[in-house]
Amino acid sequence: MSIITIILIVIVAFLAGMEGILDEFQFHQPLVACTLIGLVSGQLEAGIILGGTLQMIALGWANIGAAVAPDAALASVASAIILVLGGQGVDGVSTAIAVAIPLAVAGLFLTMIARTIAVPIVHRMDAAAANAEFGKVELWHILAICMQGLRIAIPAAALLFIPSDTVANFLNSMPAWLTDGMSIGGGMVVAVGYAMVINMMATKQVWPFFAIGFCLAAVTQLTLIALGVIAVALAFLYLDLSSKGGSGGGNNNIGDPLDDILNDY
Incomplete structure (x- = not known):
């Protein structure tokens, strides 16, 4: 070196x-x-x-x-x-x-x-x-x-x-028993880490997106870039539909969707 x-x-x-x-x-x-x-x-x-x-x-x-x-x-x-x-x-x-x-x-x-x-x-x-x-x-x-x-x-x-x-x-x-054991232990730590992140982010608004992502992850032809593009597109659709209140924008009582998400915490 x-x-x-x-x-x-x-x-x-x-x-x-x-x-x-x-x-x-x-x-x-x-x-x-x-x-x-x-x-x-x-x-x-x-x-x-x-x-x-x-x-x-x-x-x-x-x-x-x-x-x-x-x-x-x-x-x-x-x-x-x-x-x-x-x-x-x-x-x-x-x-x-x-x-x-x-x-x-x-x-x-x-x-x-x-x-x-x-x-x-x-x-x-x-x-x-x-x-x-x-x-x-x-x-x-x-x-x-x-x-x-x-x-x-x-x-x-x-x-x-x-x-x-x-x-x-x-x-x-x-x-081999040591390296395999540490690999298994590392995989368990990964699962715990994901669980902690999901526990912090989980709200009734984001659970449907989690289910969609879980299903899309099983499609092996989709790359991580493709999954990211789909996630961004879904986020924009959600924000757009939430701002319109599902009635073509006629309901003026609908607040900012970001405020609704923050209020859930």
């Missing part, structure tokens, strides 16, 4: 770590992080497949109250690096997925360390704000975000300096 590739992968890992807190450009999402690492390493197809599969698993990962979800950023970056170093291409995706879930849980330890260090940083920012030293406040903000980036970049850099033969031998030595 060339020096340029290593630098680009570490940059992606650094951005993924920061986005785990910022949530602005979504670099920490598996689909984005794995795709970027696959792109810079010349294994774009394998990166996209790995990222898409991990994204399904990460749908159910969310911080609720004091409970911290598994670290999607570390899972994405580390599993993508292991996939690249393993040299198995698309065939190694299932093994990389099996490694990703334990890495996501292990990432909670790094998250705990970073958040513990952030406590005195917050106190320093408070002291700077009390003295109207806004430049120092901005500086501490930047340092705190960079610390989150290093939380992922340092483990990523460490993985990159492991010989590829060692990684390949480790992946090949994993027994």
Whole structure:
């Protein structure tokens, strides 16, 4: 692996770590992080497949109250690096997925360390704000975000300096019962993630569209792009018919359909 590739992968890992807190450009999402690492390493197809599969698993990962979800950023970056170093291409995706879930849980330890260090940083920012030293406040903000980036970049850099033969031998030595078990467990997590998303979105207005999509998904000739076009078309039809109130626009008492949907929550 060339020096340029290593630098680009570490940059992606650094951005993924920061986005785990910022949530602005979504670099920490598996689909984005794995795709970027696959792109810079010349294994774009394998990166996209790995990222898409991990994204399904990460749908159910969310911080609720004091409970911290598994670290999607570390899972994405580390599993993508292991996939690249393993040299198995698309065939190694299932093994990389099996490694990703334990890495996501292990990432909670790094998250705990970073958040513990952030406590005195917050106190320093408070002291700077009390003295109207806004430049120092901005500086501490930047340092705190960079610390989150290093939380992922340092483990990523460490993985990159492991010989590829060692990684390949480790992946090949994993027994089938372990990889198969982790794949099954990952599939169960995907189902739970979908259930949580549906539970948040489910209203009497959207259930018919869910049923239509469920039936259309069984048509194997339809691609994801075709399903997306159908979904957008149905959404426009629903909004248009709702605004007209089913009576050609003659009922002026019909409100905005978006307001009706929001009121159901």
